[in-house]
Amino acid sequence: MRLSIIIPCYNMELYLKECVDSLLDQQMTKTEYEIIIVNDESKDATLQIAQTYSSKHSNIHVIDKKNAGVGAARNSGFDIAQGEYIYFLDPDDYVAQNTLPLLLELCKKNDLDILTFTTKSVVSKPYPYSRNIDSFNPDVPLEIKDGITYIADKKHKNEIWWYLIKREFIKNTGIRFIEGKWMEDAILTAELFCQAKRMAHTNLDVHRYRILPTSAMRNKSPEHYNKVIYDNANAAHVFDKLIATVPKEHENAQACIKRLKTRQQSFVFFLMVRLMKSDISVSEIPAMLSDFEKIDAYPLKKFIGEDYHGIGYSCLVFVFNRKPLINPFIKMFRSFYTLTQ
Incomplete structure (x- = not known):
């Protein structure tokens, strides 16, 4: 299996469908990737929506657990993931059509620990298509560097939804999300980058970050x-x-x-x-x-x-x-x- 996508959910009934639908619109077979939805004791219809998807798609799995925060939810998803690469995606976000196969191609071809990519902030208007996928050439060589150099050269984002991670790499580091505290992804991102031996960035337009007034940080x-x-x-x-x-x-x-x-x-x-x-x-x-x-x-x-x-x-x-x-x-x-x- 090439990719495991882990989605922690708490009361995300309004957005989960768009998130999952974007992942199903990637021209990948069900044996190539899995979607792991972790329900963190939602009080709305999030669990029912996730279970409906799981009943229709063999590559969608649902973990229903007691509320323990987003860090614990992500750790739970990672513990059962089988993909060569891991992608942690938030349920109120989504990805552009047919971008994930290109990312996986770059990861495999360059034997990367981490591949970072670009994101676009959105409010209500949908942006389902990548702005540069038609002109994107996966054969253009990437600038590969270790994580220490990457941090030194580039201001990085704290969040974890703008990069893929090789599962074997993160497993060998022993790094996990801090549980029960916010800023858990800022900590994990920096810790992973400092350990990475082969990192690269692609300018492929992939991720959509939805700006919500009700988000956890707001x-x-x-x-x-x-x-x-x-x-x-x-x-x-x-x-x-x-x-x-x-x-x-x-x-x-x-x-x-x-x-x-x-x-x-x-x-x-x-x-x-x-x-x-x-x-x-x-x-x-x-x-x-x-x-x-x-x-x-x-x-x-x-x-x-x-x-x-x-x-x-x-x-x-x-x-x-x-x-x-x-x-x-x-x-x-x-x-x-x-x-x-």
Whole structure:
């Protein structure tokens, strides 16, 4: 089997059909790939929709499990996957027609651990066709590099839906999604890239990222919002351990570490931005910052640069890097934010 596609689902009845239909529209036989839908105790018709597809398609499998979060759901799907390559796809997203066979051809031909590709953000208008598939030439040589060099050369996305992974590679690393915390894909992505020996990027237009106001990262309920803040803090600490594993003798080690430090400090920056709109007491901030100082994730001296720049970022970093300004700034912002809601 060439490919296993793992889809974690929680209350996705509105979008799952379009996601799965896009995967069935790939000119691949049922023996070539499998679709593993992991229902994370949905409260809507997600499970019924998944089971209907499974009853009609022998290559669609359904795992129905107790709610434990997206990381646990993805791990459950991976544990039963049989494909040579793995693709983790979110149920509210979809892929362009007939693109997956081309990706698999590139992976096989170049013996890749990871292949990254391009994505397009969408709202409601469907974009089922790849913008460049007709002109795409799979025989054009790819620039193959190890993951340390890839990180050093290119700003990467945190999410896991813009690349395929060789199953044997990820299995041998022992890397799995952190369970029970957000930012799990940001952590896994960086960990996998640091271990990869053969990576490449193709400009083939493949993935559709649906922008939803109800998505997990846009959920504004206080409990969820605060959890994301604390899980950003956890990610910053995990990155400290990851950065320590980058082999110093690698010719691109310093450039890789610089980018990982920027990403680590981005977790702190966006944590602070979320703190502005949260109900977490400002009295908790000094202890947080003290912990970040211990791992060189604060002050935000390595955040502004090639990957993050602009007057908005610079102004907020100016405030965040000056402890006496933080509390009055956040209190003032919260007062204004409350009045405008």
